[in-house]
Amino acid sequence: MSKKYPSLSPTLIERYLTHLREAERSSHTISKYAHDLTTFLNYLNGKPLTKANLIEWKSTLVASFMPTTVNSMLVAVNGYLSFMGWQNLKVNLLKIQKSIFTDESRELSHDEYIRLVNAAKIQENERLALVIQTICATGIRVSELRFITVEAVHLGRAEISNKGKRRIVFLPNGLRKLLTVYLHKQDKTSGAVFTTRTGRPLDRSNIWRDMKALCQSAGVDPKKVFPHNLRHLFARTFYSVDHDLSRLADILGHSNIATTRIYTAECGSVHAQQIEKLGLIIT
Template sequence: MSDGSLIDRFLEMMAAERGASRNTLAAYRRDLVQAAELINGSLGAASADDLRKLMAEYQSLAASSAARKLSALRQFYAFLLDEGDRDNNPALDIARPATQRPLPRILTHGDVEQLFSRAGEEAAGEAPPVNAVRLLLLLELLYGSGLRASELVSLPRRAVAGGREFLIIRGKGDKERLVPLSERARETLDRWLPLLTGASPWLFPSGKGHLSRVRLFQMLRELAARVGIDPAAISPHVLRHAFATHLLEGGADLRALQLMLGHADIATTEIYTHVDSRRLVELVNRRHPLARMPLGSADVDLTTSSA
């Protein structure tokens, strides 16, 4: 069977059984087709030595890109092994390129306050510009609910549920989750809904579809420039990161944060635990039971034993 047919079968499985998104499938296809073009012979029949030579071709790439390509190969060969098209997975013999996951850029509380202050001013009054109210709501949902950019721009009007206390989000892998809607966001939503015209099913319509991620990115950078913040420091993901970081600083539970962010693995959520050491020390000193126990308390005597 040709490499093209094997890749098609693998991607069909990823879509049907694992719910891989369209973007994920496209990325796998690009990586596997490129590998098939570079390898000496058939990709489906490649040996571990063939794959080592292939990975040598990727040395000029960033470690994270090479690691992603190796991950695609490992899953591809695991599929062929399960299907009986191979009796081994040669990609397992290849060392994964060392990567260090970078922390997203950080917005301070002051930065966030400036963004909201300006957006609120622009959307104030009895007849504010429609685009100003839209921008304020987008900001509320990015920072107040931690949505991904793709989730936010593609929100349908019917996503608002539970008496407007929650949003129904369809995230990665086509999985649904409930995300709390803050009182501030609900108030802005109540201002936005009457401004929607037409029969578009989207909460943020634009043209024949919905607002694009590129336009969302531009709007945020334009707002940052208006308040004197470096536009390069702002993006939808930076605001999502600020949502997670500031919630953790306020004492949020990591598991609850995982559910709100829609992470399949809590290890992904742990990247947001980069709080400074001084705060951790302060947390132990204030919250640990020993913090409330007098030093040298007679209630605890470690010098005696009842044995």
């Protein structure tokens, strides 16, 4: 009699994804897990789900992807294994030494942010210019843009509900004025401020695509241009004014302050300048 191994199939993947939905995990997380589990299923290609095959798959990932990407894929598979009660099959994540500096080649600067907004204005894409400013001036996630409603603009604050948590985000007066003018032009009296032609709230792919289209005219490296980098810029700018990490974590909706530290990490050149100012070299 052949040995029966734990298994992975489209049906079992869907069962796990249903569990994630019921746990109110974000749609982005669910989509990511679905992709990673399907990738692993395709790799198995009929082979049994064993610890040896998991370790072998991990090795192929290491050869093809960055460590952070590898770990994110392993987290998805480990989550499935835990859900199925197969903890003994889980594989260890790669150990990554955290850098105390950000990669300047990937972080959006304030000047580049301004150039992106101006490029959108020059292209007469008022909606995109305001989307960029709204995300950057509030620090919200791109998935939370739908909570910026006509009512929120009138009140000066939006109530954000994400990952089972609620928080209040205040809208700067300058942003409210710009959005009020925009709403008047659009003849919008209720609902989400930023919508498609069919009236649906803009999603991540709409915004990501439109932002990438600005890169050449704005003179900004495309690898720096994506919605989440606007959130990073907000965090760094806020922290430079108010060095209260705990408060910033609340504003961003972070459960773990360690995540907030990543957002506020300075670039290596800034650190080097600070070291030079210490005056500890005697000549």
